[in-house]
Amino acid sequence: xxxxxxxxxxxxxxxxxxxxxxxxxxxxxxxxxxxxxxxxxxxxxxxxxxxxxxxxxxxxxxxxxxxxxxxxxxxxxxxxxxxxxxxxxxxxxxxxxxxxxxxxxxxxxxxxxxxxxxxxxxxxxxxxxxxxxxxxxxxxxxxxxxxxxxxxxxxxxxxxxxxxxxxxxxxxxxxxxxxxxxxxxxxxxxxxxxxxxxxxxxxxxxxxxxxxxxxxxxxxxxxxxxxxxxxxxxxxxxxxxxxxxxxxxxxxxxxxxxxxxxxxxxxxxxxxxxxxxxxxxxxxxxxxxxxxxxxxxxx
Amino acid sequence: xxxxxxxxxxxxxxxxxxxxxxxxxxxxxxxxxxxxxxxxxxxxxxxxxxxxxxxxxxxxxxxxxxxxxxxxxxxxxxxxxxxxxxxxxxxxxxxxxxxxxxxxxxxxxxxxxxxxxxxxxxxxxxxxxxxxxxxxxxxxxxxxxxxxxxxxxxxxxxxxxxxxxxxxxxxxxxxxxxxxxxxxxxxxxxxxxxxxxxxxxxxxxxxxxxxxxxxxxxxxxxxxxxxxxxxxxxxxxxxxxxxxxxxxxxxxxxxxxxxxxxxxxxxxxxxxxxxxxxxxxxxxxxxxxxxxxxxxxxxxxxxxxxxxxxxxxxxxxxxxxxxxxxxxxxxxx
Ligand code: SF4
Ligand code: SF4
Ligand code: SF4
Ligand code: SF4
Ligand code: SF4
Ligand code: SF4
Numbered sequence: 001x002x003x004x005x006x007x008x009x010x011x012x013x014x015x016x017x018x019x020x021x022x023x024x025x026x027x028x029x030x031x032x033x034x035x036x037x038x039x040x041x042x043x044x045x046x047x048x049x050x051x052x053x054x055x056x057x058x059x060x061x062x063x064x065x066x067x068x069x070x071x072x073x074x075x076x077x078x079x080x081x082x083x084x085x086x087x088x089x090x091x092x093x094x095x096x097x098x099x100x101x102x103x104x105x106x107x108x109x110x111x112x113x114x115x116x117x118x119x120x121x122x123x124x125x126x127x128x129x130x131x132x133x134x135x136x137x138x139x140x141x142x143x144x145x146x147x148x149x150x151x152x153x154x155x156x157x158x159x160x161x162x163x164x165x166x167x168x169x170x171x172x173x174x175x176x177x178x179x180x181x182x183x184x185x186x187x188x189x190x191x192x193x194x195x196x197x198x199x200x201x202x203x204x205x206x207x208x209x210x211x212x213x214x215x216x217x218x219x220x221x222x223x224x225x226x227x228x229x230x231x232x233x234x235x236x237x238x239x240x241x242x243x244x245x246x247x248x249x250x251x252x253x254x255x256x257x258x259x260x261x262x263x264x265x266x267x268x269x270x271x272x273x274x275x276x277x278x279x280x281x282x283x284x285x286x287x288x289x290x291x292x293x294x295x296x297x298x299x
Numbered sequence: 300x301x302x303x304x305x306x307x308x309x310x311x312x313x314x315x316x317x318x319x320x321x322x323x324x325x326x327x328x329x330x331x332x333x334x335x336x337x338x339x340x341x342x343x344x345x346x347x348x349x350x351x352x353x354x355x356x357x358x359x360x361x362x363x364x365x366x367x368x369x370x371x372x373x374x375x376x377x378x379x380x381x382x383x384x385x386x387x388x389x390x391x392x393x394x395x396x397x398x399x400x401x402x403x404x405x406x407x408x409x410x411x412x413x414x415x416x417x418x419x420x421x422x423x424x425x426x427x428x429x430x431x432x433x434x435x436x437x438x439x440x441x442x443x444x445x446x447x448x449x450x451x452x453x454x455x456x457x458x459x460x461x462x463x464x465x466x467x468x469x470x471x472x473x474x475x476x477x478x479x480x481x482x483x484x485x486x487x488x489x490x491x492x493x494x495x496x497x498x499x500x501x502x503x504x505x506x507x508x509x510x511x512x513x514x515x516x517x518x519x520x521x522x523x524x525x526x527x528x529x530x531x532x533x534x535x536x537x538x539x540x541x542x543x544x545x546x547x548x549x550x551x552x553x554x555x556x557x558x559x560x561x562x563x564x565x566x567x568x569x570x571x572x573x574x575x576x577x578x579x580x581x582x583x584x585x586x587x588x589x590x591x592x593x594x595x596x597x598x599x600x601x602x603x604x605x606x607x608x609x610x611x612x613x614x615x616x617x618x619x620x621x622x623x624x625x626x627x628x629x630x631x632x
Binding site for chain 2: 012013014025027028029030031032034035037038041042047048049050051052053054055057058060092095100101103135136137138139140142143210217239240241243245
C-alpha cells in the first residue's frame with residue numbers, strides 16, 4: 001500500500017476551501033512535468049500556476065478535498081510536493097544550468113548531490129541553501145542559511161600569453177560579443193584585478209581577485225587557467241521580515257570540505273537551536289566564533 | 300535578423316540562445332503547453348524559472364529564434380528585458396491568489412508598475428519588487444526599489460466586543476487559532492486532519508510574533524504603535540470591523556541589491572499613497588539617470604552621494620511627513 005507522505009507542500013489559502021500545491025523544482029522543469037502541471041491546473045485549479053522566488057511552482061486553487069488525489073497524481077509524474085515546514089528546503093540553484101557564460105562549477109551536479117543528501121531532512125526550523133555557479137552570486141547566498149558559491153582561482157601561463165589583454169578588459173567588466181558577433185555578454189564584474197606589467201605581461205593582483213574565473217573564459221589562447229576550483233561558503237543569512245546577511249565562513253574550500261561543513265552546520269543547528277530558532281538567531285546568540293569552533297575546526 | 304532584440308540571452312554554447320519571458324510570476328495553461336511543446340521541438344525539453352519569476356526557454360538555435368518568439372507571442376508570452384541597462388522584470392509576490400497576509404492588491408499594482416517602467420532604459424539594470432505585506436517575501440531591501448503594502452490600524456472601541464482575536468493574531472498565533480479556518484472536511488479521516496494540522500503551519504508560520512496589541516483588564520485591545528508593523532492582519536480578521544484602516548499604502552525601500560555586492564536598501568517612506576509612490580518611482584529613475592557615473596547602479600550612486608542627497612532630490616515637495624500618521628511620525632522622529 002502506498003503511504004501518502006503528508007509531510008508538507010499543501011498550503012492553505014485565505015479562501016478556506018482551497019489549497020495551493022507547492023512543487024519544488026528549483027527552476028528547471030521538463031516538458032513532461034510542464035504538461036502534467038498544466039493538465040492539473042486546468043482540471044482541478046483555475047488554469048494558472050505561480051512561480052516562486054525560490055524557483056518552485058505552485059498550483060493554486062485546488063479544492064482541498066481534491067488535494068490528496070492531486071498529490072498522488074503529481075507523485076506519479078515524479079513531482080513531489082513539499083519544501084515547507086521545519087526541514088531543509090529546496091536547494092535554490094542559479095540559472096546557469098550549463099549555459100551561463102560565467103559558470104565555473106557544475107551547478108547541476110552540486111544541486112543534485114545536496115538535494116539527494118539533505119532535502120527534506122528535518123531541522124529545528126526551515127533551513128535554506130542555495131548554489132551559485134560563480135562569484136556573481138545570483139542565487140543570493142547572503143540571505144540563505146547556507147549559501148554556496150563556485151570559484152575558480154586563475155593563473156597565467158606566460159609562455160602561452162600573446163598579450164591580447166582581453167583578460168584585463170574582462171576583469172574590468174568589459175563587453176564581449178560572441179563569435180557570431182551577436183548577442184552581447186557583459187562581464188558582470190568590475191574588479192580591475194589585472195593590470196599590465198612593465199614587461200607587457202598581464203599581472204593578477206590576488207588581493208583584489210574574487211576568483212570569478214571570467215578572465216579564464218575570455219583568454220583566446222588558453223594562457224589563463226584555473227589553478228583550482230572550489231567553493232566559498234556563507235552561513236546564517238536570511239531574507240523575510242528581519243533580513244540579515246550571512247557570514248563568510250570559508251573563502252575557498254574543496255568539495256570534500258564543502259560537504260563536511262554542510263554536514264557540520266546542520267548538526268550544529270540541530271544541537272544548538274532553542275525551539276524553532278533560525279540559524280541566524282543561534283549565531284547571534286552564541287556568536288560566530290562558537291560556530292567556527294564547532295564546525296570548522298579539524299578534529 | 301535582429302538577434303539583439305529583447306529577451307534573447309546568449310549561451311556559452313555558440314549558436315544557441317535562451318529566450319526569456321516576463322510573466323509576472325504566473326503562467327496560464329496555454330503558455331505552459333506552448334513552452335513544453337517548444338522545449339520538446341526546438342530546445343532540450345526543459346524550461347527554466349528564475350528568481351525574478353520570469354521563465355526561460357534554453358537551447359534555442361539562433362536561426363530559430365524569430366520563429367519561436369512568434370509562436371510564444373501567440374500565447375501572450377512577452378519577451379523579457381535582457382538589455383543590461385534597463386528596468387528589469389518587476390517582481391511581485393504570489394499574494395493575490397491565496398496569501399492570507401496580503402495588505403494591498405499586488406497584481407493590480409504589478410500591472411501598473413510593469414506597464415509604466417518595465418524595459419525602460421537606465422544607466423544600469425534597475426530592479427523593482429512588490430511585496431503584499433511587511434513579511435517582505437520579495438526582498439524589497441535587495442532591489443533598487445522595493446515596494447511593500449502596509450495598512451495602519453486604529454481600533455474603534457465602540458464596535459469592539461473584546462473577543463481577543465486581534466491580540467492572538469498579532470501574537471503570531473495567527474489563523475491557526477481560528478479553528479474554523481477549514482470547513483468540516485467531506486473526507487473526515489484522521490489522515491486528513493493530521494495533514495491539515497501539519498499543513499497549516501507553513502503558511503501561517505510567516506508571521507513572527509509581534510505582540511503589538513495589548514488587552515486591558517476589561518479585555519479591550521490597545522495597539523502599541525512602537526511595535527506595530529502595519530501589516531493589517533488584525534484589521535482583516537476582526538469579526539465586528541472594529542479595527543479600521545487609518546492609512547494604507549506603500550513603504551518604499553531604495554538602493555538595495557543582491558548578488559555579489561549585496562547591500563540592504565533604506566526605507567525612505569513608511570506609507571506613501573499610490574500617487575506618491577509613482578512620483579517617487581519616476582523621480583528615482585530620473586535621479587539614477589542624472590547622477591549615475593557611467594554604468595553605475597543606483598545603490599552605488601547613493602552610496603557615493605549619500606542618502607540625504609537622494610532624498611533631497613526625490614522626496615522634495617512631497618509633504619510625506621504631513622501625511623504620515625501622527626503615531627508614525629513620532630516613531631521616526
Ligand atoms: S551565479 Fe554565475 S553561473 Fe550562476 S547564473 Fe549567475 S553569473 Fe551565471
Ligand atoms: S587574455 Fe590570455 S593571452 Fe590575452 S593577455 Fe590575458 S592571459 Fe594573455
Ligand atoms: S578571476 Fe580574478 S582576475 Fe580573473 S576576472 Fe575574476 S576577479 Fe578578475
Ligand atoms: S506574506 Fe505578504 S509578502 Fe509574502 S506572499 Fe503574502 S502578501 Fe506577499
Ligand atoms: S478589535 Fe475586533 S478582534 Fe480585537 S478584540 Fe475587539 S472585536 Fe475582537
Ligand atoms: S497591523 Fe499592527 S497591530 Fe495589527 S496585527 Fe499587524 S502588527 Fe499587529
